[in-house]
Amino acid sequence: MYNKELTKGTLLPIILKLISENDKMYGYEITQKVKEMTKGKIDISEGALYPILHKLEADGVLETEKMYLGKRVRKYYKITPTGKIAISEITAELNDFIGTLQLIFNSNAIKS
Template sequence: MYSKELTKGTLQPIILKLINEKGRMYGYEITQEVKTMTSGKIDISEGALYPILHKLEAKKVLETEKVFIGKRVRKYYKVTKEGKKMVETVTEEINDFIETLSLIFNPKPI
């Protein structure tokens, strides 16, 4: 598993990308999907996830839908129309960042 310091700046783009691709997701589903996709290398805690989701909801990047499952309420998050633009921007930015890191950590021989 990667350190919190290493993954901290990538959690928001990861969360946005996943919700956008799946259409809508709830919190626990997001954490499990990330864990599965990364073979456990990235583990998003609830303490890290929910502040990001709430911040994105406050910025109108995400909207929520409450679904009643028996007596429980499940809150699904969905990317808004404005949020889709942000998903494109953060995806481009993270891909550019990965390429830049490659220049440092995997330099091409001269």
């Protein structure tokens, strides 16, 4: 599993990407999908996930839909039209950042 500090800045784009590819998702489903896709290398805790989801909802990037399962309520998150624009911007920025990191860590030109 990766260090929490290392993954902290990538949680928001990961969450948005997953929700956008799956139409709608609920919190636990997001955590399990990330764990499955990364073979356990990225583990999103509820304490990290829900503040991000609530902020994205407050910012109009996500909207929620409640579904009742017996006595339980499951809150699904969906991308809004504003969220689709945000995903594009965040994905472009993250890809650019990854490219920049590759310049540093994959460079044969690094000298002491």
